[in-house]
Amino acid sequence: MNETLPESRSRLDPEPVPRRDFLGLSAFWSSVAALGFAAIGMLRLPKAAVLDSPSKKFSIAIPESLTSGEPYFAPGRAVALFRDDEGVYAISLVCTHLGCIVKAAAEGFECPCHGSRFAADGAVVKGPAPTALPWLEVKVAGNKVVVDEESKVPAGTKVKA
Secondary structure, three states: OOOOOOOOOOOOOOOOOOHHHHHHHHHHHHHHHHHHHHHHHHHHOOOOOOOOOOOOEEEEOOOOOOOOOOOEEOOOOOEEEEEEOOEEEEEEOEOOOOOOEOEEEOOEEEOOOOOOEEOOOOOEEEOOOOOOOOEEEEEEEOOEEEEEEEEEEOOOOOEOO
């Protein structure tokens, strides 16, 4: 008689977990984790995840050595400031085609992305830009100039400085 004896197990060995119990526990803990992450997400909702951006209105001192018609580029801003006999004015350097920042060229400005060219007053010389560079609102406050990047003014609007 060749009988196989059942394997003897120690009473200290853990009881094997049946497959159905394992799958049930896995589903339960996955649900708990999902609800926990959802609760964390809901707790963060009252605080907006928005980064602070610099104010669109800024003041700057234009150098006295700036010659008539020469652009002065405000540091960290996409704005060119000009001074001439009629006053002070500002032109946005954001291309009206797709929003690239234009660079100074020999006779005005040039878009490095798609080749648009603008005259010194912002008028379109060569496309694909559909419109001229916008002129921005300028106010003089003492020896500083206050530029509002959100307020557009008609081309040719200058402020006495």
